[in-house]
Amino acid sequence: MHLAYPAVLAALLFSVGVYGVLARRNAVLVLMSVELMLNAVNLNLVAFDAWLRDALHAGQALTLFTITIAAAEIGLGLAIVLLVFRTRGTPDIDRLTALGDRVAERQNSADDSVDASKGQAVS
Amino acid sequence: MNLPGSGLAKGLAVTLRTMTKKTVTAQYPEVQPHLPPRSRGVIGLLEENCTVCMLCARECPDWCIYIDSHKETLPAVDPNARARTRNVLDRFAIDFSLCMYCGICIEVCPFDALFWSPEFEYAETDILELTHERDKLREWMWTVPAPPALDPGAEEPKEIAAARKAADKLAAAAGGDPA
Amino acid sequence: MNILAAAGSLAPATRGFLSPTGAEIVFVLVGLAVLGAAVISVGTRQLVHAALWLVVALGGLAIEFLLLTAEFVAWVQVLIYLGSVVVLVLFGLMLTKAPIGRSPDADSGNRWVALLVALAAAGTLVTLVVDAFRTSWIDLGAGGGSASVTGASLFRNWVLPFEALSVLLLAALIGAIVLSRSRQAAAPKPRAGRLRTGKPVGAAPAAKSPAAQSPSSERES
């Protein structure tokens, strides 16, 4: 098999993941896009492992590590998202600007004042 | 004695034991159920006894008894007497789709015209058919069992006592004459 | 380097792209499905559909791993990703906000910028990758990814990272528990009076000046 096929697929998948991370607003969807990117990396690792066939089997071992880390990441990430949702009432990362600039926050709260003020007043 | 999980094991043992025992399911359509005396299956009408007093219809809690009647004038037996009127039953129907089998009609009937019958297999596909008319109610009378026997040493029923007294008196009169 | 020597396939290709093998055809077809599912997954506005398309994409990737003879990795992919990660994601979506139908706020305003970045990244990466590995050929010998081989390498050569990872997992477990424990004592219940602090109901947008809004929100946050 040509190495180009998995490599190109991995590159495209990674780009799709990049788009998802940048374009999505819902925190869970962003996490999903991160998973896509991780999987693109996995595909690359497996493909290069099959190509190089080194004695250490580095590609597959690292893939297993990546999958494990992805599981840990999604568990922690979802815990954080749920916590944020519970305190702020929204999973929307564009509105989580508590640590942002005053000016930015003012603009933001002027944009969609109802939800922002509600979410923050509850906290 | 009280090992952890012994309760769980006991539960399992109970179900297993029940499984090996004979079941208590009544195989109804094949095997007729054994009904206790005075089972309330259906109400039979002995229309010869009915005087159209309307007590049953009035006492019925859900008004499922329909009675129609008319008066008839009987010619006087004696030319000096007045002509008698009496009620003649035209329709007697019980709507068993309404009846709740309380048995009040049977209790209140002063002339013993209504009886419990243990027959219960009269389901219909049309609810209108559950209104049993007079003939059908009369038919149910054939299924009414004999009244249960009295307790040993019980007082004689009044009507029998009266009849026996009359018979005794007659017998005494018949026996006294020759004497 | 012995690694490259072992691979030994940087030599000019004798195999063209125009006569694909069966495995390659299957790989490309599944790859198209994976890519399509991934695109729909990041593009759709129905949140739960996005997660379900992610299932398709990840399952397709498991098939790709199988085609690359990484059998064990493929089953791990199915077990962890399809069995746990996606279920967790669905769980998270359903516990937050997952209405049936489209959610208008799935995408943020900088969608087009994101698209631009993604396209640029895709273009760069694909050009680069194609240029670099145009001639490389994978010899798909069987058994390279079986459980015994993977397990042997994992527990002979990668024991320390493996143990470190287990510590990481433990940390993640504890972290998730700490994060998701309900803090009823800490979080004050919303008081009715506070929620209704001078909100101009039905006023014109001009009236919703920052001055009217921010006192409460800034203090609280």
Added chain:
Amino acid sequence: MNLLDTLLRCVAALVVFLTFPLIIGQTEHKVMAHMQGRLGPMYAGGFHGWAQLVADGVKFAQKEDIVPAGADRRIFQLAPAVSLLPYLFVLLVVPVGPHGFVGQAVDAGIFFVLAVMGVGVIGKLMAGWASANKFSLLGGLRTAAQLMSYELPMVLAAASAAMAAGTLSLTGIVEAFHWWWLPWQAIGAFVFFTAGLAELQRPPFDMPVADSEIIFGAYTEYTGLRFAFFLLSEYAGILVVCALTTVLFLGGWHGPLPDSLGWLWTILKTFALAFVVIWLRVTYPRLREDQLMRFAWTVLVPLALVQLALTGIIKVAISQ
């Protein structure tokens, strides 16, 4: 020839998949009835109601296929298939007898089985979410939480069996079986079977379909054939979990009869376990949701870890 052979095996697995769950279902009808002092179905088919489930199937097929107006149509319709198909795939790799009496031998069989069974959760989540019914959603979420937490002890217990045999292949595990594995792996067998029971949402772990609180959980809105698929997936799940417990912990085809009758042993053991599943259902009341979670995390997971340690110690001891 090879293709024909594969095809034949697949068809055989399909036939088993379609008939054995029905047998288990009928057994459940009768056993449950007798344990409750009843007789169970007696009419369909004549002799002791043997065709009751066929009649049920005909009834399901005749019913109207209703999709609620507010539901997510496609996902709603897809969900039963997603929850049913994994069990079919699992059945394909379960070894029945020696000498390749198996649908399709997979090298990492135990891994494949656990991985594919995990996918079935998604179908139930899909069903719960797409029904546009809060009880369904609750049921779906409960299902997901339950299956996630019981998958861990299940995998750990299965890992213990794989460790003892030194292979991940199901056939290999059965081949390596000795009678003294029974006491050795007893804890693992208990954990695996219990966790499997919980994965199937069978009583006493049927919180996700607790009819007295959330109607029928994720399946509330389903009618007709789709509902039947969910039921079939439950009974196919019983078959699969019992078969797996047999293969992993009870020695599969090993028995006093010659090897050529090994398949009989596998089937016998499987059905004995299926009987236990039914028995447990009749005997025990439903656990509460928090009891369910506590049981998984504070009883089953530590037990599975203990079993793993035990397996490791003895394995090292006998290999020296």
